[in-house]
Amino acid sequence: MERVHELLGRMLFMRRFEERVIELFEQEQFEGHYHVYNGQEATALGAMDAVPRDDYMYTTHRNHGHLLARGADPVALMAEILGKANGLVGGRGGSYHAAWPEGNVPVTSALVAGNIPQAAGTALAAKRRGTGQVVVCWFGDGAVEEGAFYETMNLSALWKLPVLYLCENNSVPARYRAMGQYPSSTHAAPALTEVVRPFGIESHAVDGTDYDAVHDLVRQLMERLHRGEGPFFIEARTSRWPGSYGVWPQLTGGRFQIGWVFDPASAPEVVREWTTESDPIVLLARRALERGAIDRQGLEALDREQSTAVDRVVEAALAAPDPRPEDTFRHVLR
Amino acid sequence: MERVHELLGRMLFMRRFEERVIELFEQEQFEGHYHVYNGQEATALGAMDAVPRDDYMYTTHRNHGHLLARGADPVALMAEILGKANGLVGGRGGSYHAAWPEGNVPVTSALVAGNIPQAAGTALAAKRRGTGQVVVCWFGDGAVEEGAFYETMNLSALWKLPVLYLCENNSVPARYRAMGQYPSSTHAAPALTEVVRPFGIESHAVDGTDYDAVHDLVRQLMERLHRGEGPFFIEARTSRWPGSYGVWPQLTGGRFQIGWVFDPASAPEVVREWTTESDPIVLLARRALERGAIDRQGLEALDREQSTAVDRVVEAALAAPDPRPEDTFRHVLR
């Protein structure tokens, strides 16, 4: 009971965090494009709970969930998104380039597949230097369309690099999440798990809405990576949150309501199907309720608690100082 | 008998042509890097004899054999290699960029994998415009290491483009040519035929020293391409000619001697094994001799004939006029 309670809390924290990001953007508290992690919470948490802090992580344009799951300070992340001086990278990167060098998330490329060879390079460094570190590399299904991906798979396999390639396919219709194959309009392969096989890279699919499934798989593969096996490839399948359909994130259907767990029909139509079939929070909460691991009151209290925590994060981030204009030319070169 | 006679003649012509190219370079008749086709003659001839003239061909830095097999004027090709005004592309390209626009070889990129998406694009044009043309795209095994290759495979499969991707793997040790798998130091796949399979592209391997095998396969696939099937991928396996080991082509072991067909031990050691096991001319001539399709005298006469023909080509090309300096700025733009 403790564990599912905690896990639900962390997922709700992420959800409320992202909702506030969308609202802050709409309030013109920051500018520029950005991406939210709604619907993929179980993947990041399941994976990151299995990755030692000493290991490296590379993330993408859709990094908020990865960073929170990794344990980055939410205030510093929110401050980065708002471009504040105490942001994770001093307000230099914003949402696109939020990174956590102190937490072994060295830098964040927002170019599709840009981070993939970088992860391989860091793995090469760890391997040659004998540090025992391994690298987790997140990317989306879109990255599997880029040539950079294939070039890197070849090199990773040739050099047996200790990397876990963690592809989040967030475009899989609910009914295909657990199956072997699904159609994609932009990839000819019957499933993304297939594309690395010719290189001799071991490949796995997992339902990305299922914390335990992700966690078990990542834990096993991390152990094997630390034993010198690898590289490995995981396709974590989730279904696109309706608010992420357009070019800009939108709070489609409004803020998530904890009541939807109990009464899916009460969700606005635009998110109802997704909420019922694909929202990892709803899916986990319902399983917990069925098992009696939590009750409605407990869940509502948890949600209030997390919402309040996020409110405090936002307050602190908004109150943070701006970077100084006179520092603009610092760190072009060392 | 006629056919094998003619075929041996064409192969000998190619071989003598390339030998003269190497000698002309050593005589400083031209500068710049260049690549010869020795050892792959059967592949180009087998394929091109099955490709209608109306169809497009894209070639590479190693294009001499492809162009000759396609039917380009040898004098114009040699003149191009020498940078003459009547070269295939006016001396603008040299060996690297020899092309034959009038023969549907529109332009030649010498960048590894540079031509692959271009071939796909021309196929897209033919398909959308309904011209009924298909495209043959040559490249080396090295191109399968480039991201451009994979991006194009995905698009070709998604759009069902009428392209025959003809990969010449000229680095396969003799004993692996007819087998399913072989080791490569720069590709992790157990065989290059495997890498396109995840995209759903039909893939074939063929012994590139065997004219008939190449011809039959290409003919079948061309027919199917013209019926709207495709794309297809062929890996044509040959073994590297010792003169192509270094960064510069070298007439290792001297000019090819027709006597090596009859007495392999008479070949200099540096080329002996290759000559015996991998030279498509020797392999074909020996089969023809065994069958009685040709005799030693006939073969020697044929070789003299082709050598003389090549001498005349070289003479004509050397006598051709130089491009005019004042035309240097023509054709930057139309």
Next chain:
Amino acid sequence: MPVKTYAEALCQSLIDTCEAEPNLIFIPAAFGGLSPHAASFRPFYARYADRILGAPIAEIALCGIGVGAAIGGLRPVIDVLSASFLYQGIAQVVNEAANVLYMTDGKTACPVIFHAMQGVLPGEAAQHNRCLSAELWNSPGLEIVLPASPEDAAGLWKTAVASPNPTVFMDHQLLMGLTQDVPDHVDPIPFGQARICREGKDVTVVATLAAVPRALEAAERLAREDGVAVEVVDPRTLVPFDEETVVQSVRKTGRAVVADETIRSCGVAAEIAARIQERCWGVLKAPVKRVTLPDVPIPFSRPQEAVVWLTPEKIAQAVREVLAWR
């Protein structure tokens, strides 16, 4: 004449060219980018859906497919969305498309259009704000089009579609809402003809793309506040470059400022400044000043972004500085 936004005028031109040129296709099409004016392109999408091919994120292959499709007789438009992403496929642009005609001694034409939105946008940070005009100008064999007004967008687009050459057509998200009286069907505007956006006798400002309206704003302010008459010249295409119009203007005013959103070192303004001092020596009364992005990646945070942003104030300041030389 109806008032149209840049997006509306360009949309109409897309429709006109699709109508006139059956071989015109788009791989993919993302006009207007993230701008609210992207919606203005709906008439085009609705009418010519069959001309638009959805595509994976594969810039190398897409740019190369553009080269091959153009060779094969289509008029392909390869839309890489942001100019920043052109780096991914740039080998096919600068070392393939640009060389086709030359390497074949004029025998094979390659009339592909590469389309991208270029220019610095608020909050887009270091990687999404790259301006590639200079890299492209450094690669002979490409035409480069930078339309700064609704009518220019429409008219230059028509010329791009008709051009037998590889053409990079780069519009700007922040210009999409710019309005102007534009006829329903705009005539093609020839490449290589600069536009004198505002006449003046005291100083020439050569400006491109988003710098054009900002130069005009600076000129307005300088006229009002300093009584200075600024001539604003927009070359509209970098290749071909209308050096004569620029030189004539500088010969008249004797002073020049170049405003362009590429990074300073080896940027577009460096080239134009180098040419002006070469051609206008003797009449120049002051060094040519450049207003560009400084040699620094674009920071995300607003206060630092404001430091690098190319503003009307910076243009006005540069004008005042060149006027201070006697």
Next chain:
Amino acid sequence: MPVKTYAEALCQSLIDTCEAEPNLIFIPAAFGGLSPHAASFRPFYARYADRILGAPIAEIALCGIGVGAAIGGLRPVIDVLSASFLYQGIAQVVNEAANVLYMTDGKTACPVIFHAMQGVLPGEAAQHNRCLSAELWNSPGLEIVLPASPEDAAGLWKTAVASPNPTVFMDHQLLMGLTQDVPDHVDPIPFGQARICREGKDVTVVATLAAVPRALEAAERLAREDGVAVEVVDPRTLVPFDEETVVQSVRKTGRAVVADETIRSCGVAAEIAARIQERCWGVLKAPVKRVTLPDVPIPFSRPQEAVVWLTPEKIAQAVREVLAWR
């Protein structure tokens, strides 16, 4: 001091740096390229075979692996052979490596070295002769090193290996045989310090890489034939750029020619010319002249190649032209 070729001096420096820096690795290593002097690097290959990783033809991945390996604590040298092939992986150079330090507010360093041979070689035609100095200079966050002498190659290499920044080190195949008295172990040469290769009072020629020996040849000839004293300045690194030395020289001579092998428009010479006219206004007695490759792809044939080639004659001609201005 022993006489050494450029290749020999650089080879010794490779050995010295491998000795001193156990994290220095090469992916792959192709020093000297197709030049006969490639053989001079054999001592390095023999001694440090374990530092060299053979690699597929995969420029994107290799450049990106360089970025990641540098972040992970190695000193990786990514050898893309010819600068022309850098286009294939350039997104990782100009939009990844260059931004790492800045985007992380100074927290993550990326000391990768990209190595390539740059410059026009006889018979290499359009696609293999690309010079990328300008594109790289237009991308803040990279150091750019162009060694033109044996000692500079050796000394600048040491600084590149010690540098905490991403560095593009481009040597030139045609310089490999250049000889000079060079000590057995060369000291590091700091970046951002131009070298005055020859002193003179009449005109400054700023030259880079292969243009340096050609400028010296032109200077020799001009001294002999015209009695003109040419000062030849080699900036050696474009980033950081030693503007002061260049400006001081031009202030002294009053005239400047810039000779560099990148394509003319938006090339390196455009930037240096733009800076000189900005900084030396008033003392300049003539416009700054550029000697570059013209805006044309490189043709293969000898007579046309000769037209575009950057020669001592062209440099001498440009010097005479700037001297003709009064």
